Amino acid sequence: MATDRDTVLEAAVGVLSRRPTAHMDEIARAAGISRATLHRLFPGREALIRDVGRLGLERFAAALDTAAIEDGDTEAALRRLVDASVPDAMLCAFLAGENQLYDHDDINDLWEVQIARLHALFLRGQQQGVFRIELSAAWLSEAFFDLVAGIGWAIQDGRLAPREAAFSLAELFLGGALRRPSTPAPTAPIPVGPTHSTSDRKPETDTP
Amino acid sequence: MATDRDTVLEAAVGVLSRRPTAHMDEIARAAGISRATLHRLFPGREALIRDVGRLGLERFAAALDTAAIEDGDTEAALRRLVDASVPDAMLCAFLAGENQLYDHDDINDLWEVQIARLHALFLRGQQQGVFRIELSAAWLSEAFFDLVAGIGWAIQDGRLAPREAAFSLAELFLGGALRRPSTPAPTAPIPVGPTHSTSDRKPETDTP
């Protein structure tokens, strides 16, 4: 009995994240309501998936808030973000797979705001000398979200125990994103820019 | 003019990886052919996306082959795999998003074989002391594929330069997957099992 809108949306995610083309029939059954009631709650399929996307973005924004990613040490902030976003990993998985959502301006704006916050976190961490600067903040943002989505898929399909999720995500991602402890972080901020640093491979001009 | 089947499939990926619900009309236009010819090449939409999935899996299998992941040092093998799989990252992105493909037994079998090979690579690397044992080989396999898919999406949307792709993937993933150089790898294989090692957090019994 899920008469609440948000409850229905969460049930819808469980179906849509695995089968994006699921019919309204299946979604209604997954939510434990009839197709008629589903149509009473949401004007149509379009509105339903749009609201699912909006819910996902709101949850992710809330995770960024509760993690207080703008404050304090960036590594600690990222660890908080992992803990805060893993419970909603399935929503993120849906967002990652449903690129079509971003045709709507409001959804797209909401998305860009959150990604910008994530980007700022990594940029700040790089300036603090916490995160590696050979990897662009944009790529770090993208990869982090991809891994959150991967966590969501893996949990949903039973390939990953929910209890291990946060640990697995944090250890793998931070291992790749943090500067090696052997190179101690300087006290002064590091200039982050087009400089290509100690990488053994240097990306040159783009040529497909 | 893409009359060749594989050429059409590659063009189809470009559309389907972003919009899985794209109509036959769009796919045909993306391939530069008419809808009639598209139907002449593939019996129907079902067969088309099935063949796209099959192509993706064959490419990934070929990448595993050319990387010779079964031979030699596991870190070097993984670096070779990165280089070999990045060119087909968009195919992998399609595979990651299209869970519906795995209803077909042949596709599912092909998938499981490749994942098993990936899993074996990580397990071997863990036994060699190259990869961390706090992260399960299953999660490493999954996360690696997720990141390859993320690379594909990022390249397609122009958020990541193709030249930086292999470097970004290798550095981020290996950073998280490799054992810290500070803990030197022993010469004898490490027993990999249910033992929970030096992790500061211990996953206990599953409770949703």
Place this chain on the structure above:
DNA sequence: TAATTTTGAGACATCTGTGTCTCACTTCGT
């Protein structure tokens, strides 16, 4: 209990995408 509201089940029209066909045109090979 009675009245009001909400829900479920089914029927229905509509619409969109798919699959098939035909025909004129282009391209290739001889």
Place this chain on the structure above:
DNA sequence: ACGAAGTGAGACACAGATGTCTCAAAATTA
């Protein structure tokens, strides 16, 4: 140049999903 094969554009019927409606049953409230 001629014939053969392939292609593109369009028309068409069909199938399936969507959206709307009605009515009976259930749940809520007074």
